[in-house]
Amino acid sequence: MKDKEILNSNEDYAIKENISPAVIKRLPRYFRYLRILMREGKTRISSAELSKRMNITASQIRQDLNCFGGFGQQGYGYNVSYLYARICELLGVGAGLQAVIIGAGNLGRALAKNEMFEKRGVDVVAIFDNNPELVGQKVNEIPIIHIDEFERYAATHTIDMAVLTLPKEYALEMAQRIADTDISGIWNFTSQELDSVEGDIIVENVHLGDSLMTLNYLIANKDK
């Protein structure tokens, strides 16, 4: 539990409130690369080496890392585990967030089996579906519960996020039901825009279509 100790230390972190949205967007990438470095057993890395690996300019890296107190030393580089712990703390990896998945279809099941949640400190505690044949089954030890039980479950458990994987036509109504509970965020895998949902809810959209279009663009314009 070495990371946990670092995360729980009482040191103050520099300028946390002033981090720009652009830097925040890059944080998960830093997290990912620093994880790899940790796994490789690297203790220090220079901005030049990190730059090469991440395909970000070294000066951008220095600027970003300074934002969250990762001050490198000239000719000595950054302390990998220190930086990793800082980024984990910023990203809430140590916060022990709990998630439910809405929709036990192929995508919901694929996500329930995905080690991504565990790796990022998110605990998936339940899957909801309206299919009575699925209710009572388990996916990766996670129980499938009838969607009618959702409000009762949310009221009696501390759930931080709901992962929305149901068919698009039900997404808006379900998102409103989620927003009406104490759940803080929706991870939206449906292509339905949720702007019209009322209440204090954070929405993170997974726009798979946008990613597909980017690939389309690159392929269609290859060799031009």
Add this chain to the structure above:
Amino acid sequence: MKDKEILNSNEDYAIKENISPAVIKRLPRYFRYLRILMREGKTRISSAELSKRMNITASQIRQDLNCFGGFGQQGYGYNVSYLYARICELLGVGAGLQAVIIGAGNLGRALAKNEMFEKRGVDVVAIFDNNPELVGQKVNEIPIIHIDEFERYAATHTIDMAVLTLPKEYALEMAQRIADTDISGIWNFTSQELDSVEGDIIVENVHLGDSLMTLNYLIANKDK
């Protein structure tokens, strides 16, 4: 087939080669919003209204759309179907790209059933898996073929992209097999980095973990 006609027109498009990567990254969003406008039957839109909908500044929109020849008229706005056709052409929506899915697990099946491909003009023609029990089955009318047949299939069909949904530990070897064919791009759903793959292959990574971490961050830092 109205769109098709517009796409196939012989007009030249302004400054196509000079579009910056930042604009290209925003293209799929424009595509998405213009699709909605088309569906709503809107024929014209002002940069101010598009700005409000897309949460991008009006001046940014004007700048972006000028890049691909979408010159709006003062007090009159943009022609929605013209812009949509331009963006479709740029993104290769009319190019009729063909895709195969590698991995018939939950994620591969979920993607095979997803209307996203069809909506964006990509035709999924086959799914490959190493499980003999799955081979011969169909998902959404798409046949599951044994992975041993992959090279032969790729050599006898025009495949533009491979969607990688197999377990991470097989991703690198499979990506190299793909790069060794005439396939142009990989849509990578595994968390395996494919930088070490040799050959002329475009890789678009779906970093679901990054999206999860962004949501984590927003939840962990809510009300701070």
